[in-house]
Amino acid sequence: MSVDFVASSRLPTRHGQFTIHAFEEPQTRQEHVALSMGDVGNGEPVLMRIHSECLTGDGFGSLRCDCGPQLEAAMAKVAAEGRGVILYLRQEGRGIGLVNKVRAYQLQDQGADTVEANEQLGFAPDLREYSMCEDMLRHLGVSCVRLMTNNPLKVEALEKHGIRVVERVPLMTGRNPHNDQYLDTKQEKMGHLL
């Protein structure tokens, strides 16, 4: 999916001063944003996170996943280096949307794991694709990254879209008694390197 750049502005945060860049998919009007800090277009590998939307974790501080702490840690790491990018993709619930994610949570309350819950709802475990990253990174002048992730599919997807990943930086944070099983399932069934 291609995206058009729409606007950018400064974004002071508790981790420091970022710039927020807004993008939109022309056909679907799906929105995505990038946060950047420092000179990311100078050709040096850029510390980067691709973060999929998780309203419950990122916004409400839910402990059912590790999303909130991962986003916080990624922003803090970028701030510590003074340079980096966070691509925040509106792919709630690994692409099934917020309402379906809550449906999946209800099935998980009854004993399903995160993959089984998606299957019971008729979805593949992960519906995300990352083609929009190519346009977003081209706009930012980034072609080479150090990617903060435990998910090998994100590394593969970026390389397929012409972005060189020179290093995978593990992002292990936020394990707690409420998300223990969720993180184990990602490792056992979704190939995550936890």
Ligand SMILES: Nc1nc2c(ncn2[C@@H]2O[C@H](COP(=O)(O)OP(=O)(O)OP(=O)(O)O)[C@@H](O)[C@H]2O)c(=O)[nH]1
């Ligand atoms: N379907 C579903 N989605 C979930 C569940 N818990 C969290 N999510 C979604 O999973 C996605 C997690 O995204 P990321 O943290 O960017 O990616 P990741 O694949 O875990 O890989 P990392 O880069 O290692 O964090 C978000 O879109 C969340 O909304 C769940 O139980 N079911």
